[in-house]
Amino acid sequence: MSEFRQNLATKEWVILSADRGKRPSDFIKDNPRRQPVPPYKDDCPFCKGNEHLTADPTLVYSEEGQWKVRVVPNKYAALQPDQDTRRACVGSFLTAHGFGIAEVVIEHPRHNLTLARMEIDDVATVLRAYRDRQQAISRNPDVNLVTIFRNHGPRAGTSLAHPHSQIIATPIVPPHVRNPWEQAVLYYDEHGHCVYCDMMREEIAQKVRIITETDRFVAYCPFAARSPFEARLYPKRHMPSFLSMQDDELVEMAGILRDLLARLYTCLDDPDYNFIIRSAAIGDEDVRYLHWYMVVIPKVSIPAGFEMGSGIYINSVAPEDSAACLRETKIECPCRGTK
Amino acid sequence: MSEFRQNLATKEWVILSADRGKRPSDFIKDNPRRQPVPPYKDDCPFCKGNEHLTADPTLVYSEEGQWKVRVVPNKYAALQPDQDTRRACVGSFLTAHGFGIAEVVIEHPRHNLTLARMEIDDVATVLRAYRDRQQAISRNPDVNLVTIFRNHGPRAGTSLAHPHSQIIATPIVPPHVRNPWEQAVLYYDEHGHCVYCDMMREEIAQKVRIITETDRFVAYCPFAARSPFEARLYPKRHMPSFLSMQDDELVEMAGILRDLLARLYTCLDDPDYNFIIRSAAIGDEDVRYLHWYMVVIPKVSIPAGFEMGSGIYINSVAPEDSAACLRETKIECPCRGTK
Numbered sequence: 001m002s003e004f005r006q007n008l009a010t011k012e013w014v015i016l017s018a019d020r021g022k023r024p025s026d027f028i029k030d031n032p033r034r035q036p037v038p039p040y041k042d043d044c045p046f047c048k049g050n051e052h053l054t055a056d057p058t059l060v061y062s063e064e065g066q067w068k069v070r071v072v073p074n075k076y077a078a079l080q081p082d083q084d085t086r087r088a089c090v091g092s093f094l095t096a097h098g099f100g101i102a103e104v105v106i107e108h109p110r111h112n113l114t115l116a117r118m119e120i121d122d123v124a125t126v127l128r129a130y131r132d133r134q135q136a137i138s139r140n141p142d143v144n145l146v147t148i149f150r151n152h153g154p155r156a157g158t159s160l161a162h163p164h165s166q167i168i169a170t171p172i173v174p175p176h177v178r179n180p181w182e183q184a185v186l187y188y189d190e191h192g193h194c195v196y197c198d199m200m201r202e203e204i205a206q207k208v209r210i211i212t213e214t215d216r217f218v219a220y221c222p223f224a225a226r227s228p229f230e231a232r233l234y235p236k237r238h239m240p241s242f243l244s245m246q247d248d249e250l251v252e253m254a255g256i257l258r259d260l261l262a263r264l265y266t267c268l269d270d271p272d273y274n275f276i277i278r279s280a281a282i283g284d285e286d287v288r289y290l291h292w293y294m295v296v297i298p299k300v301s302i303p304a305g306f307e308m309g310s311g312i313y314i315n316s317v318a319p320e321d322s323a324a325c326l327r328e329t330k331i332e333c334p335c336r337g338t339k
Numbered sequence: 340m341s342e343f344r345q346n347l348a349t350k351e352w353v354i355l356s357a358d359r360g361k362r363p364s365d366f367i368k369d370n371p372r373r374q375p376v377p378p379y380k381d382d383c384p385f386c387k388g389n390e391h392l393t394a395d396p397t398l399v400y401s402e403e404g405q406w407k408v409r410v411v412p413n414k415y416a417a418l419q420p421d422q423d424t425r426r427a428c429v430g431s432f433l434t435a436h437g438f439g440i441a442e443v444v445i446e447h448p449r450h451n452l453t454l455a456r457m458e459i460d461d462v463a464t465v466l467r468a469y470r471d472r473q474q475a476i477s478r479n480p481d482v483n484l485v486t487i488f489r490n491h492g493p494r495a496g497t498s499l500a501h502p503h504s505q506i507i508a509t510p511i512v513p514p515h516v517r518n519p520w521e522q523a524v525l526y527y528d529e530h531g532h533c534v535y536c537d538m539m540r541e542e543i544a545q546k547v548r549i550i551t552e553t554d555r556f557v558a559y560c561p562f563a564a565r566s567p568f569e570a571r572l573y574p575k576r577h578m579p580s581f582l583s584m585q586d587d588e589l590v591e592m593a594g595i596l597r598d599l600l601a602r603l604y605t606c607l608d609d610p611d612y613n614f615i616i617r618s619a620a621i622g623d624e625d626v627r628y629l630h631w632y633m634v635v636i637p638k639v640s641i642p643a644g645f646e647m648g649s650g651i652y653i654n655s656v657a658p659e660d661s662a663a664c665l666r667e668t669k670i671e672c673p674c675r676g677t678k
Contacts, residue, residue, distance in 0.1 A: 004434060005433070005434050008431060011513075012515060083340075090545070091541050092538075093344065093562045095345070097343070098342050098354060098356065100354075147649045149648050155641070157642070166644065166645065168649070170649065172343060174351050174352050174651055175518060202431050223432045274644040274647055275644065302494070304495060304613060305505065306486055308613055309615035310516060312509065314417045
């Protein structure tokens with residue numbers, strides 16, 4: 001028996017059509033096997049020693065003379081900072097120059113690490129780089145939205161093995177982003193609360209989809225999860241933008257994020273995944289109706305014609321089962337050794 | 340140099356970051372090689388002779404004692420017609436029973452055909468089955484939306500080689516579908532026209548993205564195409580729902596659809612693809628602001644973290660180039676022989 005479930009914030013629906021017999025191993029078998037990766041690679045532009053292969057960094061965090069995280073302009077950027085933001089018409093169609101800022105966050109000097117296997121302190125440095133670049137980029141008056149994301153593995157859209165994530169800043173806030181915010185305003189006006197705060201509190205109260213929790217963060221598989229093992233990481237305090245994160249919050253988040261990613265790594269055998277930090281537009285940092293969060297989507301299913309047409313995703317694993325599975329996964333010192 | 344382009348109807352944006360050197364062959368090399376497929380397969384539930392392996396059909400079109408198209412309930416349906424549509428709360432979250440209708444359109448008795456290689460007459464029979472089932476299903480008072488789609492190949496979400504498409508009817512019209520319609524109402528109220536009619540006329544006037552055209556239909560790569568070789572097929576007369584299609588229109592559409600799919604087949608060497616018929620909700624068949632159309636999306640790129648986060652797609656081939664390529668593709672009697 002299947003059911004529809006609604007996302008309280010976006011009002012989008014999913015179909016939960018749980019194949020009860022489905023185990024994590026059913027998803028592992030489809031994983032593209034990863035080739036063994038050396039700790040350093042001569043021709044990798046992100047490896048220690050090859051710094052000359054990238055453009056000048058916009059940010060470097062170092063320790064004892066060695067960089068820990070470098071942020072560099074994306075060599076293959078789809079947007080360029082030297083464009084203007086004028087809009088123009090082609091007949092009745094609207095265009096704008098490709099203004100924007102695209103950067104790569106090189107997360108570690110070593111080629112064969114990934115966030116799930118790093119020291120928490122190193123993960124915290126990556127998160128600090130996200131926040132500090134988001135803060136700096138937000139000062140550009142032409143930027144309206146900063147999207148921070150990570151593509152891990154070919155099925156998630158990257159063939160580059162060296163651990164990295166990306167930042168893309170655009171002058172545009174599209175309907176895809178704006179529509180859920182409009183829902184959040186309606187909810188706020190009706191209920192007097194941030195819908196994301198309410199949703200998170202409800203998840204904590206219902207408990208069955210919680211993966212792991214700290215004083216200030218919680219990770220869970222959402223009630224209306226779109227795909228197996230989809231997870232979300234929320235700060236408990238109301239905070240619309242990631243750029244408002246305090247240093248001690250970044251460290252605490254690094255712990256729970258590495259914990260979450262290590263569980264996925266172990267449970268699904270290093271799956272390809274995307275993560276995205278959904279954060280308020282520039283200027284909306286203090287609004288009462290938005291809340292930043294991170295969504296982590298392991299690539300274990302393919303959205304097909306029905307999902308593309310209707311926006312209704314069919315999820316074959318109940319988020320209660322995904323959460324139980326991740327919660328019960330034993331992770332031991334994931335930072336020791338590498339695959 | 341890149342540019343933003345806006346979809347006039349949905350107001351969503353894409354980034355066109357065209358890699359001018361990119362040729363269709365660059366996309367072909369990533370195609371999963373198809374295994375040779377026999378004309379009939381003993382264990383294929385959709386093959387001629389194996390009709391007992393499916394549930395009783397809801398529609399059969401036959402000729403000279405042989406069926407041409409069979410529509411059957413989906414054996415692995417995510418939704419069931421014997422559920423009720425009551426909604427209920429789990430805490431503050433909304434759910435509904437999994438009511439819905441899910442059917443498979445078996446497009447041909449032969450296992451190793453595909454729409455791109457069929458006779459036009461056979462394609463017309465498939466389209467007639469779509470329309471007739473959409474009409475019949477729409478009489479169910481609990482159904483609000485009928486989605487007709489085709490997944491071709493594993494990257495498009497199917498591993499079943501036998502030519503088939505799907506119909507899923509839901510009691511729910513989700514925001515993903517509703518939001519563009521709200522934009523269409525705003526446009527209608529401001530301009531007094533259907534935005535889709537205007538968009539199509541503008542494409543015909545600008546000419547550069549047209550692939551092929553008949554008296555009553557036009558196929559083009561849209562101005563704000565999200566991915567390389569994305570194509571749309573529009574009826575020229577204002578028609579919100581596919582169920583309003585007349586018999587002679589179905590035949591004309593079969594010709595241009597087969598032509599379009601044959602061009603994709605030849606140009607991209609039988610790519611995996613999804614197509615979707617976007618059609619008005621039940622009861623909206625006569626509204627002045629909507630227009631049904633078909634979107635065809637070859638699976639030649641992977642939406643990654645940025646696309647998932649922002650809804651802004653980065654397209655590496657200008658739709659002008661995609662259209663030129665498809666327009667110039669020589670197709671000769673695609674119906675003769677099979678791959």
